[in-house]
Structure formats: structure tokens, C-alpha cells
């Protein structure tokens with residue numbers, strides 16, 4: 377984590393993502409920030425890039441959307457931010473599993489000379505949605 381201060385635009389994007397229960401695409405972020413004076417797509421893209429570099433925001437690749445880091449175990453990510461995605465309500469949970477980064481790197485290295493982007497995402501129905509379904513029956 378860095379102590380670098382966020383610019384106003386970056387702070388607006390970060391605050392919006394912090395308040396959102398589900399990941400937001402760059403387009404949705406732009407749409408919601410329009411009334412707060414953020415009008416150009418490059419501003420949003422730059423902010424997202426910066427926030428990702430700072431480790432405050434992650435991209436959920438399979439959704440092409442962004443979430444704030446809610447990594448709670450305190451251990452380093454190791455270059456991978458695994459996510460569980462509920463396909464019913466759209467909620468996303470960041471998983472804390474430091475061994476995963478090592479495993480992905482090791483397995484990838486069997487084929488790749490150089491391991492770059494490591495992605496691990498699992499989707500399904502979350503516990504909250506599942507229990508709602510059961511009570512409705």
C-alpha cells in the first residue's frame with residue numbers, strides 16, 4: 377500500500393467503486409460520474425490505470441469491470457487477485473489465497489518461458505442468492 381495522495385478525479389473513481397456492491401465497467405463509471413464533473417473517457421481510463429497500479433482497484437477480467445481491493449488477509453497478492461463471481465446478483469468476492477499465485481506461476485512456467493498476467497476467477501451462485509432461492513421454494 378502506498379501513501380501517495382489521490383488526485384481529485386482518481387478519488388472520485390475510487391469512491392464510486394467503494395460504494396458499489398458489484399463491479400463497474402469503465403463505461404458505467406463514466407456514466408455515474410458525469411454529474412460530478414467527470415466527462416471524458418480518458419480521465420476515467422487514466423484513473424483506473426493509476427488505481428490499479430497503486431493496488432487499490434482490480435480488474436475482473438471475465439466481466440471487464442473494476443472493483444476496489446477488499447483483500448483482507450493482509451498477505452501480499454503475489455501478482456494475482458483471485459475472484460469468486462456470483463452470476464445471479466453480480467457480487468464479487470476477492471479471495472485470499474497466496475499459494476494460488478505461486479501455483480499459477482509454477483504451472484504457467486511449464487509452458488511459458490516468461491509468466492505475465494495471472495488470472496484466477498471462479499463463477500457460480502453465491503450463498504446469499506442460494507439461500508434466497510431455497511426460502512422461495
Ligand SMILES: [Zn+2]
Pocket residue numbers: 434444445446447453457470
Ligand atoms: Zn486486492
Ligand SMILES: [Zn+2]
Pocket residue numbers: 462463464465466467501502503504505506
Ligand atoms: Zn449472488
